[in-house]
Amino acid sequence: MAVSAVEAQGVTKVFGSGAGEVRALDEVDVAIRQNEFFTLLGPSGCGKTTLLRLIAGFEQPTSGEILLEGQPIAGTPPFRRPVNTVFQSYALFPHMSVAQNVGFGMEMLGKDRRTIAETVERTLDLVKLGGLAGRKPAQLSGGQQQRVALARALANRPKVLLLDEPLSALDLKLRKEMQIELKRLQGETGITFVFVTHDQEEALTMSDRIAVMSAGRILQVGSPTEIYEKPTRRFVADFIGETNFLAAEVVAGEAGSLRVRLPGGRELSVLDAFEHKPGQTVTLAVRPERAELAEGGAEAQLAGRVENLVYFGTDTTYHVGLEAGGGFVVRLQNREGARRRHEVGASVGIRLPAEAVQVLRD
Amino acid sequence: MLATLRRHPALQRLLLIGPSAAVIGFFMVVPLGLMVAVSLMGRNIYGGVHWGDFTTEAYVKFLFERNLDDTLAFNPVYLQIFLRSFWLSLSTTVVALLFGFPVALYMTLQREPYRTVLIFLVTVPFWTNLLVRNYAWVLLLRDTGLINGALLGLGVIDHPLPLLYTPFAVAIGLAYSFMPFMVLPIYASLEKIDFRLVEAAYDLYAGRLTMLRRVVLPLARPGIVAGSTLVFVPCLGAYVTPALLGGSKTMMIGNLVAGRFSEARDWPFGAALAFFLLAMVLLAMLLQALRSRRQAEAG
Numbered sequence: 001m002a003v004s005a006v007e008a009q010g011v012t013k014v015f016g017s018g019a020g021e022v023r024a025l026d027e028v029d030v031a032i033r034q035n036e037f038f039t040l041l042g043p044s045g046c047g048k049t050t051l052l053r054l055i056a057g058f059e060q061p062t063s064g065e066i067l068l069e070g071q072p073i074a075g076t077p078p079f080r081r082p083v084n085t086v087f088q089s090y091a092l093f094p095h096m097s098v099a100q101n102v103g104f105g106m107e108m109l110g111k112d113r114r115t116i117a118e119t120v121e122r123t124l125d126l127v128k129l130g131g132l133a134g135r136k137p138a139q140l141s142g143g144q145q146q147r148v149a150l151a152r153a154l155a156n157r158p159k160v161l162l163l164d165e166p167l168s169a170l171d172l173k174l175r176k177e178m179q180i181e182l183k184r185l186q187g188e189t190g191i192t193f194v195f196v197t198h199d200q201e202e203a204l205t206m207s208d209r210i211a212v213m214s215a216g217r218i219l220q221v222g223s224p225t226e227i228y229e230k231p232t233r234r235f236v237a238d239f240i241g242e243t244n245f246l247a248a249e250v251v252a253g254e255a256g257s258l259r260v261r262l263p264g265g266r267e268l269s270v271l272d273a274f275e276h277k278p279g280q281t282v283t284l285a286v287r288p289e290r291a292e293l294a295e296g297g298a299e300a301q302l303a304g305r306v307e308n309l310v311y312f313g314t315d316t317t318y319h320v321g322l323e324a325g326g327g328f329v330v331r332l333q334n335r336e337g338a339r340r341r342h343e344v345g346a347s348v349g350i351r352l353p354a355e356a357v358q359v360l361r362d
Numbered sequence: 363m364l365a366t367l368r369r370h371p372a373l374q375r376l377l378l379i380g381p382s383a384a385v386i387g388f389f390m391v392v393p394l395g396l397m398v399a400v401s402l403m404g405r406n407i408y409g410g411v412h413w414g415d416f417t418t419e420a421y422v423k424f425l426f427e428r429n430l431d432d433t434l435a436f437n438p439v440y441l442q443i444f445l446r447s448f449w450l451s452l453s454t455t456v457v458a459l460l461f462g463f464p465v466a467l468y469m470t471l472q473r474e475p476y477r478t479v480l481i482f483l484v485t486v487p488f489w490t491n492l493l494v495r496n497y498a499w500v501l502l503l504r505d506t507g508l509i510n511g512a513l514l515g516l517g518v519i520d521h522p523l524p525l526l527y528t529p530f531a532v533a534i535g536l537a538y539s540f541m542p543f544m545v546l547p548i549y550a551s552l553e554k555i556d557f558r559l560v561e562a563a564y565d566l567y568a569g570r571l572t573m574l575r576r577v578v579l580p581l582a583r584p585g586i587v588a589g590s591t592l593v594f595v596p597c598l599g600a601y602v603t604p605a606l607l608g609g610s611k612t613m614m615i616g617n618l619v620a621g622r623f624s625e626a627r628d629w630p631f632g633a634a635l636a637f638f639l640l641a642m643v644l645l646a647m648l649l650q651a652l653r654s655r656r657q658a659e660a661g
Binding site for chain 2: 056057058077078079080083084085087089091092093094095104105108109152153156
């Protein structure tokens, strides 16, 4: 197996001490593969930026080790690490031109003038900024500054490119453009990208793999499909997209398959990756678009009444009050024109296909 | 009254500018004009001038001596004092910059409550009189002073080092006196630097010194220029420090001018010397302004 581009082994980072101690990272293990677009996703304060800064070398881990292509890099200052960062605020040097900014890293590495000039030109073309080489950062728009920051980091051909929420300051349209652009650049350059964001949509659309973080821990690592379709923890299921949670009791179970009793008494067979035992209570996660509505009927696993519905054009969201208590959201595509299938107040059954139900670990 | 004002914006402006214009006019233009007049009058050997006795003799005296047969001979004495003042001010500025910049940088890197304490400490020397502070340096530098006493006591030297009444003593004293004028402007411009730029420089393979040279220094330039000007200009006209620490051997322009008005009783020459000093300062500032404009255009 190929060596990981970046690997964190039991990395803990504690800021402050005593009563003011903050545990930003708590025993984090993660392996980022060569040439992948890897995203650290989580709410603010989850430790994702701290992990990025540890990889860049701006902070040192309190304990644990970070490996770059298999080599421990503890104690190596940032200016000797073959990684480059695209900062959230861009951090362009205001007193230098675009070309000087982009060429700065190569100049520091002692490349000759011609190589620098050529690479600067090529990189600026790559980020579609050809012709702006002589401008100062202050003369550029936010989107252009973003591209300069990107070019400045890419020009050095780092082993790993670290991106700290680089798109958060851009407006929606520009952000969408840059998402596609970043993905294209990653493909063209083949550089490993480690991308930090709190935007789940950004993470899903751009990443090869995502690590979902919360409170200094990595909760789940997987492809966007795995993260969305097969969340293993309540936080992951809740943070990404919309999810219905149901508490269910295990009545029987063996070798990855469980028989659970749902609120309201109906039973259902589901797959389980976590060896739950009969008598335990488990949490089930069901995406709104994976459940189906039935007019009552025997095959439905849950019964309730439509409390509210929201028409979105492409689909309609039904908020159902369950007879056993609690609510459940079902989203149906509007394939059959504008005809509503269920009105507010109607009694409905909710069908849960076995493959739509994800048994969570906690 | 108010209604009249509202109808005449020009009158309004005049009333607003008026007080400050009067203050500047009275306290700056009038004395300066008076000095111009004094410098162009004949000398009264008991002090003051003979009004109405117009002569440019005072300006000639700066460079030339009048022989008995009324021919002029070049006399470099005053020019030497001017050049010495210039070099002393320049070296003082360099010393203040070398010591002041690290101090300002250190202050910038501190956390908030401590940082305010440091700013306060930098201004503490202003709380006592300049004269008193310079006497303190006399106590430190004289033959029986703290430094020589300690070195003699330790057996490092046999005879006291000649520290006091030297250009060195004057430069040290001036650098000490004007240090806050260097530190505070540099601090103000360093404080405005986004320190993520420092991280960006490190990230782009710049070592610590290269980072300082390529990122921090260029961005701190306005503060460095302001601080250097604020130290250099008053140094040129310094009086107390060279009088106390330089003695008669290391005379500067300020002492020369003061001497013309007191012991020498040559008011016109004193006034003329003051205008040579003023011209020197204005020239230096003009050059600086031109330079920074050229730089702004270039970059």
